Amino acid sequence: MKLSIVILNYKVPHHLMLCLDSVSRAIESIDAEIIVVDNNSEDESCKLVEKNFPGVLLISNTENLGFSKGNNIGVKKAKGEFLCILNPDTVVPEDCFTKLFDHHRKVKNPGVIGVQLIDGSGEFLEESKRNIPTPQVALKKLSGNCSSYYNFNLAKEENGPTDILVGAFMFMKTKLYLNIGGFDEDYFMYGEDIDLSYRILKAGYQNYYLGSTKVLHFKGESTTKDQVYLNRFYNAMYIFFKKHFKNYKTTFKLVKQILKLTMALEKIKLKSIEIQSLKFNEIHLISENKCLQDKIKAKLNSEINVITKTSSELENAFIVIDANCLQYSDSIKVITDLKSKNNAFRIKPRNYNFMIGSESKHLKGEVIDLS
Structure with missing residues (x-):
C-alpha cells in the first residue's frame, strides 16, 4: 500500500465529514487507506463515519487520550509506505498527495513535508513553516517579536527546507515516523509537532515546506479556548x-x-476577542443545484444569486461553494483569491445537508444545517 492517512477526531463530526470527502477525492487513483481515531467524542462522529465511509478503518477510544497517543494508536495500524497525519478540520485539494509523492522523490534526505495552510477566511497560517524555538527564540516571540520564530526566509508560495512543521498536516515515510518513536506521549496536546520535527532534524533528516500546495485548515475547531x-x-x-x-x-x-x-x-x-459580524451585500451560491438554492434561501431568508464562477470584484459577499460543482482545489482557490474583500465562505460537501465555514482562526467556525 502506498499511503496511510491518519485523522484524529474529537467532537467535530461535520468537519470530519468534509475532511473525509476531500481526502476521498484526493486518493481516488492512489492505493491508500484512511484511519480515523476518535478520542471518545461522545457525539455522532463514529456513526457518521460508519454510515458514510464504511471503507475507513475506525478506532474508537473510550477516553480522550490526547493528540500524541491518539495518533500513535492510528499509526500502529498503518500499512502504507507513506504516512499523512491530518487534522479533521482540514480540506485537501485533489492533487495534494500526488504532488507530495513527487516532491518527496525530488528533495534530498527528506524528513517531514508540510504544506501551505490557510484558515477559513483565506489567510495564511504562519505556523506552516517555523524555525527551531530555542529558549532565545521563544523569549523574542513571547515579547512580541516573531521574526526568528517563523521561517520568513521562505515566501509562503515557495518550496524549500524548514525546521518545524505543524501537526495539522505532516507527510513522511511511515518507517521514519516509527523509527523516530512517533509523537512523544508526554505531550497531551500542542508541542508534539515541534518535538517530532526537531527529533527528525537531530536524526539527520531535512524537513521541507511545500508552499505550492494549499490546504484549508479551519484551526482549533476541536479546542475550546479556555x-x-x-x-x-x-x-x-x-x-x-x-x-x-x-x-x-x-x-x-x-x-x-x-x-x-x-x-x-x-x-x-x-x-x-470579539469577532464582529460581517454585513453582506449579497449571497452567492456556486452551484447548479436548484434544490440547494431553495434550501439556502429558506434557511438564510434571503435572495440567492446563483453563479458558475466568481469575480475578483466580489466584496462583502456571503459565498457558498457546492463541492458537487467545484473541486476542492478550486474551492480553496476561490477562498484565497477573495480573502481580502470582507467576504465569508461556506463549503457544502458532497451528499451532506450542511455547510461549513469560519471567519477567524481564534474562534470556532459555523455549521449551518440545511436539512
Missing part, C-alpha cells in the same frame, strides 16, 4: 524546553517565568 487550553499550550512549551534545552539553565528559568506571565495575559486576551 483555561484548560492555555494550561496545555504553555505546559507543552515547558516540556519541550526541559527536554531539549535543559543546559540553558539561566535562559530556561527566564522562559519559565515569562511563560507564566504570558499565560495570564493570554487568558485576558482570549476573553476580550
Whole structure:
C-alpha cells in the first residue's frame, strides 16, 4: 500500500465529514487507506463515519487520550509506505498527495513535508513553516517579536527546507515516523509537532515546506479556548524546553517565568476577542443545484444569486461553494483569491445537508444545517 492517512477526531463530526470527502477525492487513483481515531467524542462522529465511509478503518477510544497517543494508536495500524497525519478540520485539494509523492522523490534526505495552510477566511497560517524555538527564540516571540520564530526566509508560495512543521498536516515515510518513536506521549496536546520535527532534524533528516500546495485548515475547531487550553499550550512549551534545552539553565528559568506571565495575559486576551459580524451585500451560491438554492434561501431568508464562477470584484459577499460543482482545489482557490474583500465562505460537501465555514482562526467556525 502506498499511503496511510491518519485523522484524529474529537467532537467535530461535520468537519470530519468534509475532511473525509476531500481526502476521498484526493486518493481516488492512489492505493491508500484512511484511519480515523476518535478520542471518545461522545457525539455522532463514529456513526457518521460508519454510515458514510464504511471503507475507513475506525478506532474508537473510550477516553480522550490526547493528540500524541491518539495518533500513535492510528499509526500502529498503518500499512502504507507513506504516512499523512491530518487534522479533521482540514480540506485537501485533489492533487495534494500526488504532488507530495513527487516532491518527496525530488528533495534530498527528506524528513517531514508540510504544506501551505490557510484558515477559513483565506489567510495564511504562519505556523506552516517555523524555525527551531530555542529558549532565545521563544523569549523574542513571547515579547512580541516573531521574526526568528517563523521561517520568513521562505515566501509562503515557495518550496524549500524548514525546521518545524505543524501537526495539522505532516507527510513522511511511515518507517521514519516509527523509527523516530512517533509523537512523544508526554505531550497531551500542542508541542508534539515541534518535538517530532526537531527529533527528525537531530536524526539527520531535512524537513521541507511545500508552499505550492494549499490546504484549508479551519484551526482549533476541536479546542475550546479556555483555561484548560492555555494550561496545555504553555505546559507543552515547558516540556519541550526541559527536554531539549535543559543546559540553558539561566535562559530556561527566564522562559519559565515569562511563560507564566504570558499565560495570564493570554487568558485576558482570549476573553476580550470579539469577532464582529460581517454585513453582506449579497449571497452567492456556486452551484447548479436548484434544490440547494431553495434550501439556502429558506434557511438564510434571503435572495440567492446563483453563479458558475466568481469575480475578483466580489466584496462583502456571503459565498457558498457546492463541492458537487467545484473541486476542492478550486474551492480553496476561490477562498484565497477573495480573502481580502470582507467576504465569508461556506463549503457544502458532497451528499451532506450542511455547510461549513469560519471567519477567524481564534474562534470556532459555523455549521449551518440545511436539512
